[in-house]
Amino acid sequence: MKEQVWKLVDEVKDFVVEARHLIHENPELGFREFGTTEFIKKELEAAGIEMVPLQIETGVLGIIKGTAEWKGPGKPPVAALRADIDALPIEETTGAPYSSKNKGIMHACGHDGHTAILLATAKVLQKIRGSFAGTVKLFFQPAEETLYGAEKMIQCGILDDPKVDFVAALHGGVEIPVGTVGVYPGPFMASGDIFKVKFVGKGTHGAYPHRGSDALAAAAQSVISLQMILAREIEANDRAVLSVCQIHGGSAFNIVPQEVEIAGTVRCFSPDVRQKISERLESICTHIAASYRCEAICDYTFGIPPVINDPAETDRVAAAAFEVLGEEKVIRLANPMMGSEDFAYFLQNVPRGTIFRLGVGREIPVSLHNPNFDFPDEALPLGVAVFTRYILDVLAPEGAKFQA
Ligand SMILES: [Zn+2]
Ligand SMILES: [Zn+2]
Secondary structure (H helix, E strand, C coil), rough: CHHHHHHHHHCCHHHHHHHHHHHHHCCCCCCCCCCHHHHHHHHHHHHEEEECCCCCCEEEEEECCCCCCCCCCCCCCEEEEEEECECCCCCCCCCCCCCCCCCCEEECCHHHHHHHHHHHHHHHHCCHHHHCCCEEEEEEEEECCCCHHHHHHHCCCCCCCCCEEEEEEEEEEEEEEEECEEEECCCEEEEEEEEEEECCCCECCCCCCCCECCCHHHHHHHHCCCCHHHHCCCCCCCEEEEEEEEEEECCCEEEECCCEECCCCCCCCCCCHHHHHHHHHHHHHCCCCCHHHHEEEEEEEEEECCEEHHHHHHHHHHHHHHHHHHHEEEEEEECCCCCCCCCCHHHCCCCCCCEEEEEECCCCCCCCCCCCCCCCCHHHHHHHHHHHHHHHHHCCCCCCCCCC
């Protein structure tokens, strides 16, 4: 099986690199991926892959129906693979010959690689559709970076008719080297909430603070005290981060401002911890404000849920990677990540799913979202091989006979 998969991947190895360079050269921001969408559609059409129109302007849903007989129990399953297609508002500095042509926008998160891998996988699967049963759905998802794209696509009904049973995705991981795959069962990426607190006091002359009430002092005290939620109120084994990232207030050096606003983010993995932090945040800000004769108006938004990888599907991806890459190339990641990923919404709706990391770490590390980040071409065929082997395991569990 390993040799057969690599032979198929070999046939698309030039395509996957060319496709990535083209996507990299033409990056587009979330929900504005018009050129990228057109390119994906053109390539799927050329491969004879069916597409279902969506109620959104960007993003593509492709469908491949297996023609082999299903020998497993029940109905043949529906498996989905997802790639995010959007870029970031960053000015590229890689100097690559295929550098961004769109000023101030670049593929700094490797979504060019994800998209090219899914396109190449689609070509392989379409070619060998006689070797598996059931259905493969291809999700080319817009706007991952804004964390709104997955929900929008789900609202378009991509998980229904036929209902998706299994879903998988990959993301480049700079923490593991090129040539490897990283897996993590269970809670893998944190939830992402947003909070804003407006402190309202009574403005006054900087020389006569006692005639007003100091919203700035209340805000400053709160910025520090909020860290005590993590230190004193959350169990040490529960991972959580609270960061105040914005503070706005004041107009001159000699005016005590009437209003000061702070904003930030909370990242954690469990619903209980999330709830507790939101409640304590409000209580601490309100009481500190009161002690300064001010008022605190809190606005806490529960954002993206945590990514919870299904252990069985994570094992299945690990087994697929074992087979095509070798056991030593499959890394069981030691720790979950505090970042968020809107693939969480797919996992909420399809419990049998997982997202894994495809190693993109180089000797001189460059982080994701850095203007120098460039998805390594050498990692692309590995992604195609793992995706292909994974789909065959789901849709041809008795072992595929390649009838291309
Ligand atoms: Zn990103
Ligand atoms: Zn990303």
